[in-house]
Structure formats: C-alpha cells, structure tokens
Amino acid sequence: MVRTAVFSVAAACLVLMSVGCQEAQQQQPDIVRVGDKVFQYVQTDTGRWLIHDMNRPTPDIITPGTESTQEAPGTAPSDAIVLFDGKDLDEWTDTKGGPSKWVIQDGYMESVKGAGYIQTKRLFGSCQLHVEFATPSNVQGSSQGRGNSGVFLMNTYEVQVLDSYDNVTYADGQCGTLYGRAVPLVNACRKPGQWQSFDIIFHRPTFKDGKVDRKATFTIFHNGVLIHNHVELQGGTGWKGPHAISDYEPHADALPIALQDHGNPVRYRNVWARELQD
Numbered sequence: 001m002v003r004t005a006v007f008s009v010a011a012a013c014l015v016l017m018s019v020g021c022q023e024a025q026q027q028q029p030d031i032v033r034v035g036d037k038v039f040q041y042v043q044t045d046t047g048r049w050l051i052h053d054m055n056r057p058t059p060d061i062i063t064p065g066t067e068s069t070q071e072a073p074g075t076a077p078s079d080a081i082v083l084f085d086g087k088d089l090d091e092w093t094d095t096k097g098g099p100s101k102w103v104i105q106d107g108y109m110e111s112v113k114g115a116g117y118i119q120t121k122r123l124f125g126s127c128q129l130h131v132e133f134a135t136p137s138n139v140q141g142s143s144q145g146r147g148n149s150g151v152f153l154m155n156t157y158e159v160q161v162l163d164s165y166d167n168v169t170y171a172d173g174q175c176g177t178l179y180g181r182a183v184p185l186v187n188a189c190r191k192p193g194q195w196q197s198f199d200i201i202f203h204r205p206t207f208k209d210g211k212v213d214r215k216a217t218f219t220i221f222h223n224g225v226l227i228h229n230h231v232e233l234q235g236g237t238g239w240k241g242p243h244a245i246s247d248y249e250p251h252a253d254a255l256p257i258a259l260q261d262h263g264n265p266v267r268y269r270n271v272w273a274r275e276l277q278d
C-alpha cells in the first residue's frame with residue numbers, strides 16, 4: 001500500500017515536472033498517507049526528501065568571520081573570496097587593467113583624486129558583498145561633494161557612499177541609495193571618519209533580446225541595519241543629468257566589482273564576497 005502510494009505520487013510528479021512541478025514542490029510538500037500517518041516529501045536541489053529526513057545532506061561547514069571594531073577590521077568567513085585585507089591591491093586594477101594609484105596605509109586603501117575607479121580582477125554576478133568604508137574625518141564640501149564614493153556591483157549598479165551624517169542632499173543620492181533609484185529605509189550613517197559597513201545581497205539582472213528579462217535585486221544592511229529589503233532595481237544608476245538616470249543596458253553575466261573615485265579621499269577595508277546562485 002505504501003509502495004503504491006509512493007509510486008502514484010512519483011508518477012504524477014513525473015508528468016507534472018514537465019510543466020513546472022519541481023518549483024511548486026519546493027514550496028508545497030507532496031503527501032503520502034499510510035494509515036493515520038502522514039509523510040511529506042519535498043523536491044530540492046539535492047533530491048526528493050522526507051521532511052526531517054536524517055539522510056538529507058546538511059550544509060557545508062564553514063568558519064564565520066569575526067566582527068570589526070573601529071580600531072581593527074574583522075575577518076572574512078572561510079568560504080569568502082577576500083578582495084582586500086589591508087595588505088595589498090593584488091585583487092584590484094584600474095579601469096584599464098593596470099596598477100591602481102589608490103594608496104594603502106594602516107590596513108586600508110584610500111581613493112586618490114584623479115586616479116579613477118578601482119575594480120576587482122575577478123568577475124562577479126550575483127553575490128554577497130561585505131565592504132567597510134570611512135568618509136574623511138576632515139569634513140569638507142557639502143551635499144554630493146562630501147565623502148562621495150560608491151560601490152558598483154557589476155561595474156554598473158552603484159550603492160552610494162557619501163558622508164550623510166548631518167549633510168543634506170537629495171534623498172535618492174544619500175549614503176546607501178541605489179543611486180537615483182531607491183532611497184534607504186533609514187539613514188544609518190556614522191560620523192565622518194568612523195568605520196561603517198555595507199552588507200549587500202545582490203542578484204544580477206538577466207537580459208533577453210536586448211531587454212531586461214529579470215531585474216536586479218538588492219538587500220542591504222548599513223552598519224547592521226536593513227536599508228533595502230529585497231528591492232527590485234528598476235533600471236541603471238548612471239547619472240544622466242541633474243534630474244535623469246540611466247536605463248538598463250544588456251551586459252555580461254559577470255563583471256568586476258568597482259569602487260568609485262569621486263574626488264574625495266574615502267577609505268576602504270575588509271572587503272570580501274561570496275558568490276551566489278542566480
């Protein structure tokens with residue numbers, strides 16, 4: 001009786017899988033009843049498993065990193081790609097593939113006016129990205145001219161870095177914005193000169209026939225505070241004039257992560273990434 005029930009569910013699934021059963025099964029277990037007992041099965045990337053099945057593969061074991069303090073950067077999780085640990089710029093180039101003129105000192109790298117963006121040699125699509133930054137303690141300028149830099153996913157989509165502590169600017173350009181597109185839920189900025197963090201969960205856009213097929217999404221924590229909650233990016237973040245922003249333009253599936261030189265000496269430390277499935 002059990003065998004019959006299991007086979008009938010399996011047979012039904014085989015038919016339905018051709019029309020998208022697999023995805024539905026991840027959300028809703030199929031059910032086998034044996035007498036008064038209920039057995040629920042879920043279809044997963046690793047196979048079909050009974051709920052609470054001791055044979056279901058468990059996640060890889062990794063060693064978490066350590067938390068940063070104002071005095072010292074923490075460390076990356078053991079499965080992360082360390083992009084900058086304060087020692088060298090081996091993982092980075094300028095925009096032409098040559099050595100960057102950004103400087104390293106005391107465990108951080110700092111943008112140099114006129115040096116241009118710095119970008120990773122490695123290419124990334126969807127990823128988890130941890131970045132720490134500090135805007136200048138010597139406060140100069142105002143609005144977009146104060147502590148401006150940026151974290152660019154896929155060399156394209158800017159998470160704005162700005163000194164937004166007691167600094168008025170347009171809402172969709174303050175620190176933590178998806179520049180020109182999405183305003184953070186709160187302003188979680190620390191004072192200029194203090195170390196701050198972005199933890200970014202990014203899913204890349206996909207393109208089909210020259211148009212966006214699936215829009216990018218961002219979830220971002222700023223200093224541990226949620227500022228974007230699975231936000232769907234509606235287009236590009238490129239500046240197209242005082243009151244205009246760029247559209248999506250098709251691009252490769254993986255591109256560098258870049259940090260912006262906007263003419264202000266912004267510092268970065270403890271940069272790491274973990275690749276994610278799309």
Ligand code: MG
Binds near residue numbers: 149150158160161262
């Ligand atoms: Mg910027």
